[in-house]
Amino acid sequence: MEEHIAVKLNKAIHQKARLGIMSILMASEEGEFNYIKEKLKLTDGNLSSHLSLLEKNKYVTIKKKFFKKKPKTLCRITEKGRQAFEEYLENLEKIIRSVPKD
Amino acid sequence: MKEDQRQEALENIELIKEVVLHTKKHVGSYGGGWISIIWGVFCLVGVAGQRLFIPQGALMGVWWTALVVAAIFASILVGQRYHKTQPVRAQHRYLRYFLRFWLPLILLGYTLALFIALTPSFSNHYISIVMLLVVSTGYLIIGLLFFRGILYIGSIGYFCTVLSAIYFLEYSDIILGSLFGVGLIITGLVINKQWKNT
Numbered sequence: 001m002e003e004h005i006a007v008k009l010n011k012a013i014h015q016k017a018r019l020g021i022m023s024i025l026m027a028s029e030e031g032e033f034n035y036i037k038e039k040l041k042l043t044d045g046n047l048s049s050h051l052s053l054l055e056k057n058k059y060v061t062i063k064k065k066f067f068k069k070k071p072k073t074l075c076r077i078t079e080k081g082r083q084a085f086e087e088y089l090e091n092l093e094k095i096i097r098s099v100p101k102d
Numbered sequence: 103m104k105e106d107q108r109q110e111a112l113e114n115i116e117l118i119k120e121v122v123l124h125t126k127k128h129v130g131s132y133g134g135g136w137i138s139i140i141w142g143v144f145c146l147v148g149v150a151g152q153r154l155f156i157p158q159g160a161l162m163g164v165w166w167t168a169l170v171v172a173a174i175f176a177s178i179l180v181g182q183r184y185h186k187t188q189p190v191r192a193q194h195r196y197l198r199y200f201l202r203f204w205l206p207l208i209l210l211g212y213t214l215a216l217f218i219a220l221t222p223s224f225s226n227h228y229i230s231i232v233m234l235l236v237v238s239t240g241y242l243i244i245g246l247l248f249f250r251g252i253l254y255i256g257s258i259g260y261f262c263t264v265l266s267a268i269y270f271l272e273y274s275d276i277i278l279g280s281l282f283g284v285g286l287i288i289t290g291l292v293i294n295k296q297w298k299n300t
Binding site for chain 1: 105117
């Protein structure tokens, strides 16, 4: 039974770094690339690859903007991303509930 | 196997909680600190002006209106600057909820204050009493619905306002203006300090 629930966990989100990225973006309207990198202690390349995967799944959008002539990469969660994250959370709760504490 | 999955799920939920809480703290505290300081200065300057203008009722109305406009303008500037410079930004819906909550209360306070100003039998000292009761009520509602800490601030504000109205009406504006003004400035400084540590 619990195997079945584990299969349901969204693989695009079910990874520590991507879970962190999605959590930051769920709690805010949009987040800057450097902020996410710093908070999750990731490298540029690492964060880029995780963001690309999330973008490919249409969970986030990435835009470049200029502020005082400096480029900024802004990441924003999409409605599809929000729904996927909420569903992922529900599944985590189901897993916890499905296993008795002892 | 079952226990491993449960453990992993618990760890992931813990991670989500931690990240969401940290981000919300960062998002919520930046603009709030400066806005709190602006409204603290507004209280202190307002009361000082009220003391000067008390004999001229009409001038006092102009004074408070000008101050409110200036404080709202300054708060909007802080908000705009925050939106441009911060690495994570608040969701628009939170700002909308905030405005929807406070605007009707401010309107209520302003209307009651206007009635007091236009009624000769009422002392103008009641204007600050009414405004602070309305603000304290706002804090009480937020405290009851969401945050216990704000409930205490609201209760203290309400209690002090009622006490001042009963025992020190003539000096209530000075007492309450200083209390709320200094309180807001200290709150703003604390929020700014917390924000720097996030």
